[in-house]
Amino acid sequence: MSTTAPALVPPFTRETAILKVRKAEDGWNSRNPEQVALAYTLDSVWRNRAEFVTGRDEIVQFLTRKWQRELEYRLIKELWAFDGNRIAVRFAYEFHDDTGQWYRSYGNENWEFNAEGIMHHRHASINDLRITESERLYHWPQGRRPDHHPGLSELGL
Known part of the structure; x- marks a missing residue:
């Protein structure tokens, strides 16, 4: 019996797609722009809200501004x-x-990957909602969401 993790490359199965999504979530929760950028091709093209970003250097710049x-x-x-x-x-x-001021931002992303499983297109649509601190639902320490923390569906989002 093999304990090797499945390759997270296309064509995706339900299992590998779920793992790819969690890996992306973990990366973004690191808030490390250089680390996150490695998940995207050197010439990756993004639309994030109304901002257009091309390539890893611009991704790093974008994420640095975002998390500031x-x-x-x-x-x-x-x-x-x-x-x-x-x-x-x-x-x-x-x-x-x-x-x-606290916010909860809701969105959808469409991702397209090359044969090696590196994302080359990312299209994100996002809306922001002002919330009070008491309305927050995410209370884990900064970094990776703990495995036992509920996901979006379990939180009713």
Whole structure:
């Protein structure tokens, strides 16, 4: 019996798509722009809200700016659909700005991967909702979401 982890490359199965989504969530929760950028091709193309980003250098710059503004950032992603070399996810993240105002941002992403499992296209649509600190649902320490913490569906999001 092999204990080797499945390869997270296309064509995705339900199992590998779920693992790929969790790996992406873990990366973003690290808030390490250089580490996160390695999940994308050198010429990766993004649409994030109304901002267009091309290549790893711009990804690092974008994420650095993002996490300077979005303090105590915590993210949960959930598989929505998959087919071949594409995965669609829904997500929600919480953060506060430098005034202490908390937000929950909701969104959807469409991902497309090359044969090596590196993402070359990412299209994200995101909406922000102001919340009070008492409305926060994500309370784990900064970093990876613990395995026992509920996901989006379990939280009713």
